[in-house]
Amino acid sequence: MTDTATAALPIDLGNGPFAVTTRELARRFGSTRALDGLDLQVPEGAVYVLVGPNGAGKSTLIRTLMGLVRYQDGAVSVLGRDPADRGAEVRAGIGYVPEDYRVGYSWMTVGRLLEHQAVYHPSWDAEYARELRARYGIDPGRKCHALSKGQSRRVQLVTALAHRPPLLLLDEPTDGLDHVVRDETLSILSEYLADSPTTVVISTHRVYEVEPLVDHVGVLSEGRLLGQLPRDDLYGGLLRYWADVPEGWTGPGELPGRVVRRSGAARAIEWTVWGDRDAVTRGLSQAGAAVREVAPLSVDEAALALLSGREAT
Amino acid sequence: MTDSTAGRLPAMKTVWIEQLRVVGLAIRRAGARPALARVLGAVARIAGSRRPGRQAMGDGEGGQLVFDPGEPPWGFFAVLAALLLPFVAWKGERRFGDTPLWSMPVDHRRHTLLKVAAGWVWLLAILSAALVWVTLTVLASGGTLGVDEVRLLVLDPAGAAAGTPGAMESVNWTTPWWEWALPFTSATAAYLVASTLMLATRRPLFWAAGLWVAGGVVLGIADFRDIDWIQRASDFVAWYIGGDSFAWGMSGGQEVWTLLPTFKMWMASSAFWIGLGLAGVLGASSRARNH
Numbered sequence: 001m002t003d004t005a006t007a008a009l010p011i012d013l014g015n016g017p018f019a020v021t022t023r024e025l026a027r028r029f030g031s032t033r034a035l036d037g038l039d040l041q042v043p044e045g046a047v048y049v050l051v052g053p054n055g056a057g058k059s060t061l062i063r064t065l066m067g068l069v070r071y072q073d074g075a076v077s078v079l080g081r082d083p084a085d086r087g088a089e090v091r092a093g094i095g096y097v098p099e100d101y102r103v104g105y106s107w108m109t110v111g112r113l114l115e116h117q118a119v120y121h122p123s124w125d126a127e128y129a130r131e132l133r134a135r136y137g138i139d140p141g142r143k144c145h146a147l148s149k150g151q152s153r154r155v156q157l158v159t160a161l162a163h164r165p166p167l168l169l170l171d172e173p174t175d176g177l178d179h180v181v182r183d184e185t186l187s188i189l190s191e192y193l194a195d196s197p198t199t200v201v202i203s204t205h206r207v208y209e210v211e212p213l214v215d216h217v218g219v220l221s222e223g224r225l226l227g228q229l230p231r232d233d234l235y236g237g238l239l240r241y242w243a244d245v246p247e248g249w250t251g252p253g254e255l256p257g258r259v260v261r262r263s264g265a266a267r268a269i270e271w272t273v274w275g276d277r278d279a280v281t282r283g284l285s286q287a288g289a290a291v292r293e294v295a296p297l298s299v300d301e302a303a304l305a306l307l308s309g310r311e312a313t
Numbered sequence: 314m315t316d317s318t319a320g321r322l323p324a325m326k327t328v329w330i331e332q333l334r335v336v337g338l339a340i341r342r343a344g345a346r347p348a349l350a351r352v353l354g355a356v357a358r359i360a361g362s363r364r365p366g367r368q369a370m371g372d373g374e375g376g377q378l379v380f381d382p383g384e385p386p387w388g389f390f391a392v393l394a395a396l397l398l399p400f401v402a403w404k405g406e407r408r409f410g411d412t413p414l415w416s417m418p419v420d421h422r423r424h425t426l427l428k429v430a431a432g433w434v435w436l437l438a439i440l441s442a443a444l445v446w447v448t449l450t451v452l453a454s455g456g457t458l459g460v461d462e463v464r465l466l467v468l469d470p471a472g473a474a475a476g477t478p479g480a481m482e483s484v485n486w487t488t489p490w491w492e493w494a495l496p497f498t499s500a501t502a503a504y505l506v507a508s509t510l511m512l513a514t515r516r517p518l519f520w521a522a523g524l525w526v527a528g529g530v531v532l533g534i535a536d537f538r539d540i541d542w543i544q545r546a547s548d549f550v551a552w553y554i555g556g557d558s559f560a561w562g563m564s565g566g567q568e569v570w571t572l573l574p575t576f577k578m579w580m581a582s583s584a585f586w587i588g589l590g591l592a593g594v595l596g597a598s599s600r601a602r603n604h
Contacts, residue, residue, distance in 0.1 A: 092418035
């Protein structure tokens with residue numbers, strides 16, 4: 001038995017300050033709405049993960065924040081500026097890892113590519129770039145076209161971090177990395193965040209890989225945010241309830257929370273509910289269900305629950 | 314690093330110099346140096362063999378080398394280089410995607426124009442190097458630069474064909490100074506038009522081929538229907554890109570011309586084609602602002 005409802009998690013994160021905001025952001029490609037009235041709020045200093053299935057609009061959103069895609073409706077502010085009008089200034093403050101893993105000019109050597117990046121970023125930290133290159137084991141004499149997918153990602157991470165930008169936009173940053181390099185990347189990111197006051201937006205559908213870094217979560221589907229909130233609020237508010245119910249039980253009726261997902265078979269039922277834990281537990285008990293266990297969801301599980309609920313409606 | 318410089322824009326001069334270096338590297342990577350060496354080698358061989366015939370570096374009287382900058386091979390070389398250069402300059406840039414150029418902290422349109430300008434500077438440098446090489450080759454072999462000759466100008470084509478007296482006029486012709494600039498201006502125009510196609514279309518070769526075929530069809534119709542103004546316009550374009558189409562043939566050892574190019578013609582055609590190319594590049598670069 002499966003029963004779902006669209007969850008309406010919080011979207012408003014309050015008054016900020018925010019490094020990135022969008023309001024009613026819309027972008028269509030032909031008849032497809034890639035971004036559909038999106039209200040993003042990324043607090044300054046946050047590590048914000050954007051979760052969503054393929055085609056949800058994550059990359060379009062990040063490219064819009066970079067000023068690479070022009071939006072059609074709404075408003076965008078990145079580091080206090082509109083990327084459509086002041087794209088150069090916005091990009092100067094962003095370290096960007098694109099979804100596409102091809103690195104810069106394929107005919108350049110990695111060393112020349114890093115020189116090229118340094119020219120464009122007055123804040124380029126050559127010593128830090130060398131350190132990152134060494135940690136990633138990147139050969140500066142290697143031609144960019146000869147890099148593997150994972151090596152290209154590493155070069156992209158070096159170019160994104162080495163000018164020490166106040167904002168990082170990372171589109172699937174761990175894509176193509178093996179376990180060892182992925183761990184090294186997370187370690188580099190952690191150290192970077194400890195050293196520099198930085199806001200990070202990570203787009204991924206492998207949330208479990210970056211979950212230790214994340215403190216805010218946005219769930220995106222079909223160009224709209226299903227919710228955005230601090231990770232701790234997600235842990236505390238979106239919970240999974242396991243309960244035994246009597247024979248012929250018809251359901252709890254109205255619960256004091258929003259049911260994201262309900263599944264189970266026979267007399268053992270599982271609910272994923274956004275709401276106050278005590279109130280939901282009380283509501284289930286009063287309806288005759290015996291709550292056995294209540295547990296928080298990981299960000300990955302929460303995203304899956306929200307997205308599968310959305311897709312089933 | 315840096316806190317004070319984080320998020321600061323690069324100086325335009327720095328970006329300009331970097332674009333010059335990047336385009337230069339792209340040209341070198343594309344094998345332009347060996348290609349140029351081969352062209353120059355071919356030029357030297359032609360000079361060495363002193364082959365007869367009408368060409369940019371041909372035989373003058375007494376077998377001496379004469380280099381006329383307004384003659385076809387030199388002009389065609391310049392225009393061909395100009396048409397190919399945008400493909401080299403934009404190598405590695407995904408013009409309709411997340412190109413490295415768009416991701417940099419520089420205004421997209423300005424960045425595009427800087428790259429086009431960098432390619433143009435390299436074009437002029439290549440043409441200048443080739444011109445210097447040819448000039449030195451001609452001078453080293455005891456030849457002369459420019460022509461000083463008598464040309465027969467056709468005043469009445471039908472009468473000239475029938476041998477009517479007075480249908481042709483003898484004109485003393487000395488290579489004017491501006492003919493030395495003609496390959497540069499025609500190459501500039503060709504480079505700007507090719508850059509427009511590069512920036513505005515996803516498949517510039519397809520469009521170039523399409524325009525070429527369309528031009529051929531128009532000329533074919535003009536020829537079939539005997540539409541004079543199209544034929545004249547075609548001659549004019551051919552002259553401008555080094556086609557030398559006003560030269561009609563030879564009569565009594567003298568060149569017969571249907572029209573002798575003038576400074577005004579050069580200025581007008583330069584203004585038209587370079588203006589058209591500039592308008593195209595400026596228009597196409599606006600696309601970069603609005604993906």
